[in-house]
Amino acid sequence: MTHKHRATWAAVFIAAAIGCGSPGPEQEMEVRRNWAIAIHGGAGHFGEEDLTAEQQAAYTASLSAALAAGEEVLQQGGNSVEAVETVIRIMEDDSLFNAGRGAVFTAEGIQELDASIADGFTRNCGAVTGIRGYRHPISVARSVMDSSEHVFFSGHGAGAFAAAMGHEPALDEWFFTEKAHKRYLRAKRRAAKSDALADKKGTVGCVALDSQGNLAAGTSTGGMTYKKHGRIGDSPIIGAGTWADNRTCAVSATGWGEYFIRTGVAQDIHGRMLHGDESLVEACRNAIFDEMGELGGDGGVVALDASGTIALVCNSAGMFRAWSSPDGRGVSMFGTTLEGTVEVQ
Amino acid sequence: MTHKHRATWAAVFIAAAIGCGSPGPEQEMEVRRNWAIAIHGGAGHFGEEDLTAEQQAAYTASLSAALAAGEEVLQQGGNSVEAVETVIRIMEDDSLFNAGRGAVFTAEGIQELDASIADGFTRNCGAVTGIRGYRHPISVARSVMDSSEHVFFSGHGAGAFAAAMGHEPALDEWFFTEKAHKRYLRAKRRAAKSDALADKKGTVGCVALDSQGNLAAGTSTGGMTYKKHGRIGDSPIIGAGTWADNRTCAVSATGWGEYFIRTGVAQDIHGRMLHGDESLVEACRNAIFDEMGELGGDGGVVALDASGTIALVCNSAGMFRAWSSPDGRGVSMFGTTLEGTVEVQ
Numbered sequence: 001m002t003h004k005h006r007a008t009w010a011a012v013f014i015a016a017a018i019g020c021g022s023p024g025p026e027q028e029m030e031v032r033r034n035w036a037i038a039i040h041g042g043a044g045h046f047g048e049e050d051l052t053a054e055q056q057a058a059y060t061a062s063l064s065a066a067l068a069a070g071e072e073v074l075q076q077g078g079n080s081v082e083a084v085e086t087v088i089r090i091m092e093d094d095s096l097f098n099a100g101r102g103a104v105f106t107a108e109g110i111q112e113l114d115a116s117i118a119d120g121f122t123r124n125c126g127a128v129t130g131i132r133g134y135r136h137p138i139s140v141a142r143s144v145m146d147s148s149e150h151v152f153f154s155g156h157g158a159g160a161f162a163a164a165m166g167h168e169p170a171l172d173e174w175f176f177t178e179k180a181h182k183r184y185l186r187a188k189r190r191a192a193k194s195d196a197l198a199d200k201k202g203t204v205g206c207v208a209l210d211s212q213g214n215l216a217a218g219t220s221t222g223g224m225t226y227k228k229h230g231r232i233g234d235s236p237i238i239g240a241g242t243w244a245d246n247r248t249c250a251v252s253a254t255g256w257g258e259y260f261i262r263t264g265v266a267q268d269i270h271g272r273m274l275h276g277d278e279s280l281v282e283a284c285r286n287a288i289f290d291e292m293g294e295l296g297g298d299g300g301v302v303a304l305d306a307s308g309t310i311a312l313v314c315n316s317a318g319m320f321r322a323w324s325s326p327d328g329r330g331v332s333m334f335g336t337t338l339e340g341t342v343e344v345q
Numbered sequence: 346m347t348h349k350h351r352a353t354w355a356a357v358f359i360a361a362a363i364g365c366g367s368p369g370p371e372q373e374m375e376v377r378r379n380w381a382i383a384i385h386g387g388a389g390h391f392g393e394e395d396l397t398a399e400q401q402a403a404y405t406a407s408l409s410a411a412l413a414a415g416e417e418v419l420q421q422g423g424n425s426v427e428a429v430e431t432v433i434r435i436m437e438d439d440s441l442f443n444a445g446r447g448a449v450f451t452a453e454g455i456q457e458l459d460a461s462i463a464d465g466f467t468r469n470c471g472a473v474t475g476i477r478g479y480r481h482p483i484s485v486a487r488s489v490m491d492s493s494e495h496v497f498f499s500g501h502g503a504g505a506f507a508a509a510m511g512h513e514p515a516l517d518e519w520f521f522t523e524k525a526h527k528r529y530l531r532a533k534r535r536a537a538k539s540d541a542l543a544d545k546k547g548t549v550g551c552v553a554l555d556s557q558g559n560l561a562a563g564t565s566t567g568g569m570t571y572k573k574h575g576r577i578g579d580s581p582i583i584g585a586g587t588w589a590d591n592r593t594c595a596v597s598a599t600g601w602g603e604y605f606i607r608t609g610v611a612q613d614i615h616g617r618m619l620h621g622d623e624s625l626v627e628a629c630r631n632a633i634f635d636e637m638g639e640l641g642g643d644g645g646v647v648a649l650d651a652s653g654t655i656a657l658v659c660n661s662a663g664m665f666r667a668w669s670s671p672d673g674r675g676v677s678m679f680g681t682t683l684e685g686t687v688e689v690q
Contacts, residue, residue, distance in 0.1 A: 123607055123608070123640060124607065125606065125607055127577075129499060129577070130499055130500065130502070148573075149603070150572070150573060150576045150577075150603060151603045151606050151607065152576070152577040152578075152582075152606060153573070153575040153577065154474060154475055154499040154500055154575045154577055155475065155499055155500040155501070155575050156500070156574065157475070157574035157575010157576060158575050160573075160574060160575070161573065161575070228493075228495060228498070228502060228505075228506065229501065229502035229505060230498045230499045230501060230502010230503050230505070230506070231497070231498055231502060232472075232474070232495075232497040232498065232499055237497075237582060237583075237584070238582075238585075238606055238607065238609065239582070239584040239585065239606075239609040239612055240583075240584065243609075258494070258495060261470065261496050261583055261584075262468055262469065262470055262496065262583070263468070264588075264609070264612045267609045267612050267613075267616070268612075268616065270616075271612070271613065271615075271616025271617070271619075271620055272620050274616070274620075274621075275616055275617050275619075275620040275621030275623075276619075276620030276621065295468060
């Protein structure tokens, strides 16, 4: 049995650590599994009271639909990179999230998108930052991984690469949403009074383990509302926002990007597992609470290990998240409730 | 005695691991020290036979002069961030190196510069990629660290930030050198025949430990000759090309950037030390040979730990490097000779 196939049908532990806001409860149980997937739609300081029942239903439906597309890829024996790209393309088209269509505006009133993807088997990766005019930044990132001698492109260079690879263009009108534009106008008014940073919610991400035992991770975002032109957050940075290595984990992060860069959150989780023998859940909690959180940042990660453990960990009040494996699926948004662990069973 | 001052006058071990090309010899000795500095001017597959005596003398003089400026800052009690910026500004002005003046050309025949800096005490950082028209990218990176709510800017956004901060502009003519332009023309001819990547030599970097026990690291580059427009290498990426954390190490990398991003070399060294209890030298060697090198990349790092250990490790045939502490100084370029360990005594 090769390393590549080690996770197939292995008896493993699942731990769904969905406690947010403070180190929350965890639950472990022994199961058989051959694939797993987890997604996020951003983290932030929101609670049940901040979203109407209608909004909650909309997020649940969107998360569930994106998750279902990933489940289908994995159930049919598709690979984890394919699952990650498929899910994120759907979320990029969904204006509920801050990625692709619906992305927030920069201080200059434009949309500059970031995305990255990583393959835990080959340990290859691809990323773009500040790309404009292409509908699916995650697919451009995948092309960078698959078809370029480079791994990371910015701005016009990223656009030129996307054009050369024949990626689907999209006009500014495609990306424009009233919601994101209102956020921009609000941030602009606030900026006139102070330097306070605007809201940072809505990045999307996905981690997947396929039936071959291969991990993959991807992240896509419009960044922060009212970010300065050219600002790069953690989402396109391998090691900060995205990481995949079959030996340890797949991670996609969301939150205050500057803090995720400073502490290299995604790679920190990997390093804790590989060199410190921490479990996935321990590593996620320590990276989020003890490292990134200690510096003053907030946000969270969705992560998987090679045996199918799922960890959904944030130190913010909420994180839009969903997860699935042959043993069950769940969608969750708020705080420290147990609904996630109940549903994942 | 605070953590901040722990390295001052402590009895520590130095290990200068300068073996390149294969895991080379190391040497350790107990000394007292209160500051240390190491710099590089790029790594590559060159040996003594590839450089004339005149060229070797020129590199030695340039490395020694840059080192001396850093030594002066540290000897006078200046901080490690100041030392790193001072050294790299000098190397950016020195057309011998591929950073600032003398930077290589992209496939489009322009110069797009990258730089990053990290402070091990605050664990803050700043970086720019694809910046044009500013003489000292490292100083723009430092301004990002000190004066921006963001940590990483690309392209025009990086330029706009530099302008707003009043950084010294420089015309294309300033950056132009015959040497870099010839490399470009040669790469262009080669590219017409194949996709082979052009040479990757000449990135500059510096790590410093000051008498307060604080570590810092910085890296600056023009990237690869004939790189595609918008390509981001490891130099501006915190975790890949640059890292500093007083708990572990300061690292500046040089080499084939794509491989350094894929394996997060600088943060890998940190993670091995923090979570795996590896020494600085072990961590550098494992990160370079077992991780990055295993994937097929080449290059090296200069690194320090908080007690003043100096490690200069590469898996390429050569790396322009120099190092200093109150116990001695040295300059070295080639292979697996012992001159470094002899001189550092």
